Amino acid sequence: MEVRKRKPRADALRNRERLVETAKDVLGKGGPDASLEAVARQAGVGIGTLYRHFPTREALFHAVFSRDLERLVETAEGLKGSNDPLEALRDWLHANVALVETKRGMLGALSIVMTEESKEAYSAQSERILAALNGLLKQAADAGQIREDVTAEDLLQTMYALCYSREPGPDWRARVLRLLDIFIDGLKR
Amino acid sequence: MEVRKRKPRADALRNRERLVETAKDVLGKGGPDASLEAVARQAGVGIGTLYRHFPTREALFHAVFSRDLERLVETAEGLKGSNDPLEALRDWLHANVALVETKRGMLGALSIVMTEESKEAYSAQSERILAALNGLLKQAADAGQIREDVTAEDLLQTMYALCYSREPGPDWRARVLRLLDIFIDGLKR
DNA sequence: TTGAAAACGGAGGGCCCCTCCGTATATGCT
DNA sequence: AGCATATACGGAGGGGCCCTCCGTTTTCAA
Helix, strand or coil, X not given: CCCCCCCCCHHHHHHHHHHHHHHHHHHHHHHHHCCHHHHXXXXXXXXXXXXXXXXXXXXXXXXXXXXXXXXXXXXXXXXXXXXXXXXXXXXXXXXXXXHHHHCCCHHHHHHHHHCHXXXXXXXXXXXXXXXXHHHHHHHHHHCXXXXXXXXXXHHHHHHHHHHHCCCCCCCHHHHHHHHHHHHHHHHEX | CCCCCCCCCHHHHHHHXXXXXXXXXXXXHHHHHCCHHHHHHHXXXXXXXXXXXXXXXXXXXXXXXXXXXXXXXXXXXXXXXXXXXXXXXXXXXHHHHHHHHHCCCHHHHHHHHHCHHHHHHCHHHHHHHHHHHHHHHHHHHHCCCECCCCCHHHHHHHHXXXXXXXXCCCCHHHHHHHHXXXXXXXXEC
C-alpha cells in the first residue's frame, strides 16, 4: 500500500516502446510463429531485454495487438440488440478475417483468446468478446434463427482454424470467407 | 531402359524399414511437426541416413501413412453411387477425424494431399481422393441436396483445419466432429 | 556525487533443420 | 576367396530459435 516505488527508468520505457513497435512489424507479417529473436534484433535490443519485458510470447502478442483486439471487442459489444443477430455475427467474423489478412499476428492474439491457459491471464478482453458473441448467439437462437447448442468459442475456434490452416496467397481471403460462410449457414436451423 | 542396376543393399533396406517403423510411432504421437532427429535417434540410425531415404518431411509422412491414406482412398471410392451421398461424405469425414485422433501424424499426410506443391509429387492418391469426393459432391448437388459451389478441397481443408487447430484433449474428437457437422449442414441448400 | 536498485545484453545449454563428405561395407565380378 | 567400387552410413557442422542466468552498465534519488 505505502511502498513508494521509484519512477520507472527511462531506458526501460524506451526499449519497451521500441520492442512493441518492431513487434508490430515483425509479428504483423510473420504470424504467430514469428521469431522473437528477430524482433529483438530488429529492435536493436538484447534478447534478454525482450524476455524481461514480455516473459511469454503471449504477453508480447497481447501488448502489440490489444488495441486491435479492443476494437473488435467494442464492435462486438456494439452489435448487441441488432435486429439481425446472425448477420451481425457474420459481419463481425468477416471483419476479423480481414484484420488477420493484414496483420497476420492477430492470429497470435486470437489464439490467446482461445486458449484455456492464457485466457485467464488476459481474461478481460476474452470475457467481453465471448460474452458479446454469446449474447448475439442467444438472441439469434431465441429468435429461432439458429440452433441452440453453439457457443462463441465454437465460432472463434472455427474462424481461427480456417485462417490458420493455409498460408496467405492471392485468393486466401476469398477462400476463408467462403468456408466461413458455409459454416455460418450451418448454424441456421 | 537397359541399365541393370545392382540389387539394393541389405543394410539400406533394413534401415529404411526401421525408420518407417519408428516414424510410425514418433510421428503417430507427435503430429506433423514432430522431430525427425528424434525419429533417427530412436531408430538407432544416423540423421544423414534418414534424410537420404526420405529427402523431405513429406516423403517420410507419405511412406508411413500411405497405407492409411490408401484405405481412405478406397473407402471414398467405394462410396460412389451411394444413395445418400451427403451422409456418405459425412461418414467418410468422421472416419478421417477418428483416424487423426489415433494417428496424429495423419495430419502430416493429409497436408500433403492439400498442398499444391506436394500434391504433384504424390498425386496418385490425392487425385483419387479428390476425384471420389468430387464425385459424391456432384451427385449430392445434382440431387439438389447441397449447394453446387463446393469442392473436395473445401471439405478437406476445413476438416484439416478443425483437426489441427487444437491440441488433443479429452473432448477433442467431440468438438471437432460437432464443428464439422455444422459445416456439413451448411452445405445443404 | 555516489551507492544501490533496475535494466541491459549476450553467452550458453537445449533442441532442431538439413547438407556434406570422409569412412565403412555389401555386391558382383574375377 | 579376393578385390574393386558402387552404395550406404553417420555425424560433424553451419544456421536458427527458445529461454535463462548473471556479470556489467545505467539511471534514479538521497
